[in-house]
Amino acid sequence: MRCQVRWSDMDAFGHVNNARFLTLFEEARTALILDGGEALSGLLDGCVVTRHEIDYLRPVTYRRDPIRVDCWVTDVRHASFGVGYEMFDHDGEPAARAVSRLSPISLPAGRPRRLLPKEREFLDAWRAES
Amino acid sequence: MRCQVRWSDMDAFGHVNNARFLTLFEEARTALILDGGEALSGLLDGCVVTRHEIDYLRPVTYRRDPIRVDCWVTDVRHASFGVGYEMFDHDGEPAARAVSRLSPISLPAGRPRRLLPKEREFLDAWRAES
Amino acid sequence: MRCQVRWSDMDAFGHVNNARFLTLFEEARTALILDGGEALSGLLDGCVVTRHEIDYLRPVTYRRDPIRVDCWVTDVRHASFGVGYEMFDHDGEPAARAVSRLSPISLPAGRPRRLLPKEREFLDAWRAES
Amino acid sequence: MRCQVRWSDMDAFGHVNNARFLTLFEEARTALILDGGEALSGLLDGCVVTRHEIDYLRPVTYRRDPIRVDCWVTDVRHASFGVGYEMFDHDGEPAARAVSRLSPISLPAGRPRRLLPKEREFLDAWRAES
Numbered sequence: 001m002r003c004q005v006r007w008s009d010m011d012a013f014g015h016v017n018n019a020r021f022l023t024l025f026e027e028a029r030t031a032l033i034l035d036g037g038e039a040l041s042g043l044l045d046g047c048v049v050t051r052h053e054i055d056y057l058r059p060v061t062y063r064r065d066p067i068r069v070d071c072w073v074t075d076v077r078h079a080s081f082g083v084g085y086e087m088f089d090h091d092g093e094p095a096a097r098a099v100s101r102l103s104p105i106s107l108p109a110g111r112p113r114r115l116l117p118k119e120r121e122f123l124d125a126w127r128a129e130s
Numbered sequence: 131m132r133c134q135v136r137w138s139d140m141d142a143f144g145h146v147n148n149a150r151f152l153t154l155f156e157e158a159r160t161a162l163i164l165d166g167g168e169a170l171s172g173l174l175d176g177c178v179v180t181r182h183e184i185d186y187l188r189p190v191t192y193r194r195d196p197i198r199v200d201c202w203v204t205d206v207r208h209a210s211f212g213v214g215y216e217m218f219d220h221d222g223e224p225a226a227r228a229v230s231r232l233s234p235i236s237l238p239a240g241r242p243r244r245l246l247p248k249e250r251e252f253l254d255a256w257r258a259e260s
Numbered sequence: 261m262r263c264q265v266r267w268s269d270m271d272a273f274g275h276v277n278n279a280r281f282l283t284l285f286e287e288a289r290t291a292l293i294l295d296g297g298e299a300l301s302g303l304l305d306g307c308v309v310t311r312h313e314i315d316y317l318r319p320v321t322y323r324r325d326p327i328r329v330d331c332w333v334t335d336v337r338h339a340s341f342g343v344g345y346e347m348f349d350h351d352g353e354p355a356a357r358a359v360s361r362l363s364p365i366s367l368p369a370g371r372p373r374r375l376l377p378k379e380r381e382f383l384d385a386w387r388a389e390s
Numbered sequence: 391m392r393c394q395v396r397w398s399d400m401d402a403f404g405h406v407n408n409a410r411f412l413t414l415f416e417e418a419r420t421a422l423i424l425d426g427g428e429a430l431s432g433l434l435d436g437c438v439v440t441r442h443e444i445d446y447l448r449p450v451t452y453r454r455d456p457i458r459v460d461c462w463v464t465d466v467r468h469a470s471f472g473v474g475y476e477m478f479d480h481d482g483e484p485a486a487r488a489v490s491r492l493s494p495i496s497l498p499a500g501r502p503r504r505l506l507p508k509e510r511e512f513l514d515a516w517r518a519e520s
Contacts, residue, residue, distance in 0.1 A: 004394050007420045008279070008413050010272040012322075017268060018179040019152035023398050026149060030397045034454050049148040053183045059240065062272075064424055110189065134264050137290045138283050138409070140402040142452075147398060153268050160267045164324055192402075194294055278439040279416060282409035309408040313443045319500065370449065 001028055002066040003087075015059040021096050022052060025085045028071040029100070032126075039122040046105040048112075050080065054098035063090050072130035076123045079103055079114050084130075131158055132196040133217075145189040151226050152182060155215045158201040159230070162256075169252040176235040178242075180210065184228035193220050202260035206253045209233055209244050214260075261288055262326040263347075275319040281356050282312060285345045288331040289360070292386075299382040306365040308372075310340065314358035323350050332390035336383045339363055339374050344390075391418055392456040393477075405449040411486050412442060415475045418461040419490070422516075429512040436495040438502075440470065444488035453480050462520035466513045469493055469504050474520075 003024055011017040016024075033040050033047075060067065067088055074082035080103040089095040106113045115123070133154055141147040146154075163170045163177075190197065197218055204212035210233040219225040236243045245253070263284055271277040276284075293300050293307075320327065327348055334342035340363040349355040366373045375383070393414055401407040406414075423430050423437075450457065457478055464472035470493040479485040496503045505513070 006413070006417050008271060008277060008416060011268060012270040012272065012274045013176065013178075014272045015178075017153075018182070019149050019156060019268070022149035022152060023147075023396070026398060027396050030452075031454055046143065048143075048145075048189070049186055051183075051185050052148070053181075055181050056179055059178070062420075064421055136283070136287050138286060138401060138407060141398060142400040142402065142404045144402045149398070153266070156268060157266050160322075161324055192290075194291055273436065273438075275438075277413075278442070279409050279412035282412060283407075286409060306403070308403075308405075308449070309446055311443075311445050312408070313441075315441050316439055319438070 001031060001069055001071070003028060003069040004066045005060060005062050007062045010062055015061055018056060021054060021056070021060075021087065021098070024069060024087065025054075025071070025098055025100070028069045028085060029083055029102075032071055036122050036126075039118045042116060042119065043102075043104055046107045046110070047102055048105055049100055050103050051101040052098060054096060056096050058089050058093055058095045060087070060089050060095050065090065067095075068092070073123050073127040074099060074130075076115065076120055076127060079112055081115065081123050131161060131199055131201070133158060133199040134196045135190060135192050137192045140192055145191055148186060151184060151186070151190075151217065151228070154199060154217065155184075155201070155228055155230070158199045158215060159213055159232075162201055166252050166256075169248045172246060172249065173232075173234055176237045176240070177232055178235055179230055180233050181231040182228060184226060186226050188219050188223055188225045190217070190219050190225050195220065197225075198222070203253050203257035204229060204260075206245070206250055206257060209242055211245065211253050261291060261329055261331070263288060263329040264326045265320060265322050267322045270322055275321055278316060281314060281316070281320075281347065281358070284329060284347065285314075285331070285358055285360070288329045288345060289343055289362075292331050296382050296386075299378045302376060302379065303362075303364055306367045306370070307362055308365055309360055310363050311361040312358060314356060316356050318349050318353055318355040320347070320349050320355050325350065327355075328352070333383050333387040334359060334390075336375070336380055336387060339372055341375065341383050391421060391459055391461070393418060393459040394456045395450060395452050397452045400452055405451055408446060411444060411446070411450075411477065411488070414459060414477065415444075415461070415488055415490070418459045418475060419473055419492075422461055426512050426516075429508045432506060432509065433492075433494055436497045436500070437492055438495055439490055440493055441491040442488060444486060446486050448479050448483055448485040450477070450479050450485050455480065457485075458482070463513050463517040464489060464520075466505070466510055466517060469502055471505065471513050 009020045087096045139146045139150045200216045215228045217226040269280045345358045347356040399406045399410045460476045477486040
């Protein structure tokens with residue numbers, strides 16, 4: 001997907017701040033979960049990140065045109081799934097790669113729960129596509 | 131160190147946002163580099179994160195009193211060093227653990243550079259203390 | 261109150277970003293509403309900003325020691341109240357002055373509501389002190 | 391212009407945070423100054439906000455499609471200019487209106503400076519269009 005870097009994403013070094021990369025990946029992930037429509041609506045209500053790994057390859061700076069951020073499902077387990085990401089700078093060079101582990105939770109208690117069959121099915125299909 | 135969570139660190143789920151944990155670790159790391167005084171002043175001018183790994187153990191919410199964030203040097207190489215972190219929630223339970231890899235850069239070119247002898251010495255001493 | 265500026269509050273110009281001043285004022289306001297305890301607990305659940313005016317007097321940069329942010333009630337009406345703020349830089353010089361208008365809302369509908377007698381009483385006492 | 395709200399722009403009340411509106415206006419303003427090309431390049435290097443007034447009319451929440459943010463020049467003086475903004479929610483209803491005062495500065499000293507003739511000319515033309 002195309003993702004708009006903001007001028008305010010840059011820190012005092014004049015580059016997009018390292019923590020903000022996770023925000024941009026979160027936006028990509030959220031947009032894709034929204035694409036899941038009714039099947040994934042339960043994840044929009046409650047889903048927590050349990051782990052991130054991220055490698056920074058090149059600095060990114062603000063420009064008016066958006067950058068490319070890819071996002072895909074890496075694996076689906078009983079009560080969690082993995083998401084992979086790659087961000088490219090404005091010249092199309094890889095700027096960061098990351099993987100996240102996410103778990104659905106039931107609100108309001110906030111307890112981890114199993115993925116529902118419709119969620120597994122959608123995520124599995126998404127993984128197969130990737 | 132003690133670290134103040136902000137109300138605005140919480141996202142729409144009512145918990146401190148996952149990306150914000152990296153910001154809190156960055157604040158802890160920056161404060162400690164500042165403690166290095168003249169020996170580490172070159173790192174304040176230019177130092178990039180090349181990798182983060184973070185495990186989220188418990189949600190953190192806003193309260194008026196600060197939380198505890200520990201931060202230490204894990205290893206020192208020729209052109210990079212590792213930092214470990216642990217964050218505790220307001221009840222003193224572990225909320226997140228992370229490790230980062232950092233590399234000094236020379237500005238304005240932004241090229242990675244070797245650690246200076248005084249930087250290595252300070253970071254090594256810091257690691258030994260941890 | 262004392263307020264910790266974060267390194268990440270600075271933008272690419274190397275100063276605390278103008279929008280972040282409102283965040284710092286929000287933290288001061290939230291801390292003070294929390295001080296209201298049970299009397300103001302309804303405001304913590306739902307309260308919206310309807311207006312801000314802010315004058316920037318001096319840039320603020322990151323340092324390890326906190327800065328001073330004053331916050332007080334300017335006036336109390338039927339369904340809103342005003343809050344005034346002054347922020348000082350690390351040398352104690354005025355860095356920004358602002359006023360906000362806030363209105364309590366009832367959740368989940370999000371409709372504006374009148375201030376409760378206990379809220380008016382507390383806010384009035386707070387205004388008198390200022 | 392069209393502006394993408396981020397999921398992470400929402401705070402614990404589930405609405406775009408009040409301070410974040412200034413960030414969205416900043417992005418609109420920065421994009422438009424970039425449109426000024428060489429004539430306004432000096433403003434990109436150094437330009438400070440001296441005042442904001444903002445009225446919040448309706449809450450904004452995250453959706454995948456962008457919202458509309460208008461931005462124009464209100465007046466041009468010797469050493470400052472005014473910018474007006476209007477933000478619309480996803481249904482096209484006015485969500486916020488604001489005005490800002492901006493002053494160019496000369497770096498690295500950070501001293502306010504007069505607008506250059508080419509800057510005045512461009513900003514005046516922009517104002518006339520609005």
